[in-house]
Amino acid sequence: MAQRVRVHCFNVSKDGIGAGEGQSLERPFGELDPGGLFAWVGGTASWVWNKGCDGTRGLDDYIVRDFTRAIGAEIMGRNKFGPVRGPWLDHEWQGWWGDEPPFHTPVFVLTHHTRPSITLSDTTFHFLDATPQVALEQAKAAAGGLDVRIGGGVTTIREFLAADLIDEMHIAVAPHELGRGLHLWDSPDELTDRFHLERVPRPSGFVHHFFWRR
Amino acid sequence: MAQRVRVHCFNVSKDGIGAGEGQSLERPFGELDPGGLFAWVGGTASWVWNKGCDGTRGLDDYIVRDFTRAIGAEIMGRNKFGPVRGPWLDHEWQGWWGDEPPFHTPVFVLTHHTRPSITLSDTTFHFLDATPQVALEQAKAAAGGLDVRIGGGVTTIREFLAADLIDEMHIAVAPHELGRGLHLWDSPDELTDRFHLERVPRPSGFVHHFFWRR
Numbered sequence: 001m002a003q004r005v006r007v008h009c010f011n012v013s014k015d016g017i018g019a020g021e022g023q024s025l026e027r028p029f030g031e032l033d034p035g036g037l038f039a040w041v042g043g044t045a046s047w048v049w050n051k052g053c054d055g056t057r058g059l060d061d062y063i064v065r066d067f068t069r070a071i072g073a074e075i076m077g078r079n080k081f082g083p084v085r086g087p088w089l090d091h092e093w094q095g096w097w098g099d100e101p102p103f104h105t106p107v108f109v110l111t112h113h114t115r116p117s118i119t120l121s122d123t124t125f126h127f128l129d130a131t132p133q134v135a136l137e138q139a140k141a142a143a144g145g146l147d148v149r150i151g152g153g154v155t156t157i158r159e160f161l162a163a164d165l166i167d168e169m170h171i172a173v174a175p176h177e178l179g180r181g182l183h184l185w186d187s188p189d190e191l192t193d194r195f196h197l198e199r200v201p202r203p204s205g206f207v208h209h210f211f212w213r214r
Numbered sequence: 215m216a217q218r219v220r221v222h223c224f225n226v227s228k229d230g231i232g233a234g235e236g237q238s239l240e241r242p243f244g245e246l247d248p249g250g251l252f253a254w255v256g257g258t259a260s261w262v263w264n265k266g267c268d269g270t271r272g273l274d275d276y277i278v279r280d281f282t283r284a285i286g287a288e289i290m291g292r293n294k295f296g297p298v299r300g301p302w303l304d305h306e307w308q309g310w311w312g313d314e315p316p317f318h319t320p321v322f323v324l325t326h327h328t329r330p331s332i333t334l335s336d337t338t339f340h341f342l343d344a345t346p347q348v349a350l351e352q353a354k355a356a357a358g359g360l361d362v363r364i365g366g367g368v369t370t371i372r373e374f375l376a377a378d379l380i381d382e383m384h385i386a387v388a389p390h391e392l393g394r395g396l397h398l399w400d401s402p403d404e405l406t407d408r409f410h411l412e413r414v415p416r417p418s419g420f421v422h423h424f425f426w427r428r
Contacts (some may be wrong), residue, residue: 045426057382057426058412062276069283168271198272200414212259212271 003140004147007157007169010184011037014174017181018154023083029097032181037115037174038063040206046101059200063170063208072143074103075135077156078111086185088115095125103151106142110156132163154182155170164194168212217354218361221371221383222281224398225251228388231395232368238299242310246395251388254420262316273414277384277422284359288317289349291370292325295339302329309339317365320356322349324370346377368396378408382426389419 012018013036020032028034041047043208045055046064056062081095101107101123114127128135139148150160160166171184187210189198195211202208226232227250242248254259259269260278269275292298295309315337328341342349348358351408353362364374374380385398402411402423409425416422 056410056412058410058424059273059414059422062280062424065283066276067277089389196272197271198270200273208273210272210276 003143003145003167004167005136005150005165006071006147007150007152007171009041009064009170009172010152010157011041011172013037013176013182014182015176015177015179016173016183016185016187017178018152019079020088020178020181023079025083028083030181032178036176037172037176040172040202040204060202063172066170067149068102068104069088070146071105071149072146073105073139074085074107074149074151075132075139075156075160076107076151077153078109079155080151080153081109081111087088087113091115094118094120094196097123101125106139107151108139108142112137132160132165136160136165154184157184161191162167166213169195169210171209171211173207173209175207217357217359218377218381219350219364219374220285220361221364221366221380221385222257223278223384223386224366224371225255225386225388226398227251227390227392227394227395229391230387230399230401231392232366232371232398233293234392234395237293239297241268242297244395245426246339246392250390251386253388254386254416254418272414275289277386280384281363282318283318284360285363286352286360288363288365289321289322289346289374290321290323290365291367292323293369294365294367294428295323295325301327305329308332308334315339320353320409321365322353322356323347346379347375350374350379371398374407378388380427383409383423385423386427387421387423389421 010018020030022030040060041064044061044064045057046061047055082093100121102208103123105123107123107125109125109127110130111127111130114129118125128138136148148165150157191197191211195213198210200208224232234244237244254274255278257270258275258278259271260275261269296307311334314335317337319337320341321337323341324344325341327344328343330408332339342352356386362379364371405411405425409427412424414422
């Protein structure tokens with residue numbers, strides 16, 4: 001099957017907000033408390049931060065499991081790596097993801113300020129000052145025939161949507177509004193000219209949105 | 215994560231029937247026309263017999279994708295390999311699955327009449343006269359740390375349920391009754407003493423049933 005470009009397990013509020021302003025080292029999501037947006041995922045057995053084997057194995061877990069399936073590379077915005085803006089001041093700090101990042105593939109971090117690559121366990125972060133098109137070419141080449149995940153955040157997904165480079169997306173929409181922050185969309189229906197959209201509401205109030213190219 | 219024993223994408227009618235009587239070379243499901251039971255799966259992009267890249271990529275496709283994910287071996291009943299009863303008369307005939315079976319792992323076929331193993335592409339069929347427990351031990355050892363799928367049919371899944379060897383099941387229940395054939399259950403609620411059960415109804419009328427061990 002052809003190599004695909006996918007978004008998985010990306011979470012937004014009912015009003016389309018995926019992150020807050022005012023990101024800092026202590027608050028990767030800025031003013032926004034991400035707990036509410038991640039509520040659907042935290043109880044699942046396959047959630048990467050869910051140590052041990054507890055957790056549900058129903059529908060939500062199927063979706064979480066697919067996060068890593070057949071993924072050969074990720075592309076993320078700089079803000080998903082760390083909160084620093086402008087030139088890197090401290091190369092010692094190696095991002096938010098700890099010694100064993102949950103990616104297990106090459107990760108391409110889009111930034112105007114490049115720095116040497118960092119390998120942590122089986123994840124290597126490469127820093128790239130490039131357009132979405134060029135970044136995607138490199139990620140596809142590094143993915144060994146597997147798919148490329150566009151990891152976010154909001155701004156990065158919007159850029160890849162604007163460039164029409166995404167084949168498939170799973171977005172979980174939370175039952176509550178946030179009012180303030182970075183918007184992925186005003187409404188998911190904005191995308192239905194280019195994508196099929198299937199909505200799967202859950203008893204939790206979350207609604208899974210599955211998009212795939214028309 | 216511990217090695218698990220899973221059933222995936224197994225389909226039954228509303229009254230719990232998964233296969234008909236009177237199986238033959240031409241009719242793997244016997245009197246029963248399996249088209250109706252497989253209707254939910256046929257339109258998905260990841261369905262193994264769906265050549266090319268067409269097909270939906272919504273929720274049903276997520277479930278189909280998981281069929282092969284992290285599976286290292288399958289156990290099936292003899293009737294899923296072929297319709298012959300009693301001693302094998304013709305070793306030339308290599309089962310229903312063609313030159314490229316969709317399993318891509320070792321497959322253990324339970325039968326009272328063993329025969330030499332058969333390798334077709336990246337699937338090897340082993341023929342085993344053994345209890346579910348012993349078959350599972352061998353399949354687990356062959357799975358290289360990955361999960362073992364119990365592939366069916368109805369009788370085999372019932373045997374593994376009776377021996378309490380299954381950790382997780384996905385069963386798709388069709389919207390129509392069949393009245394006659396081999397029953398997986400009288401009602402899925404029979405299993406809720408041992409399993410969590412989550413039902414996810416679909417617009418097609420199918421209801422996905424996800425079971426996982428309490």
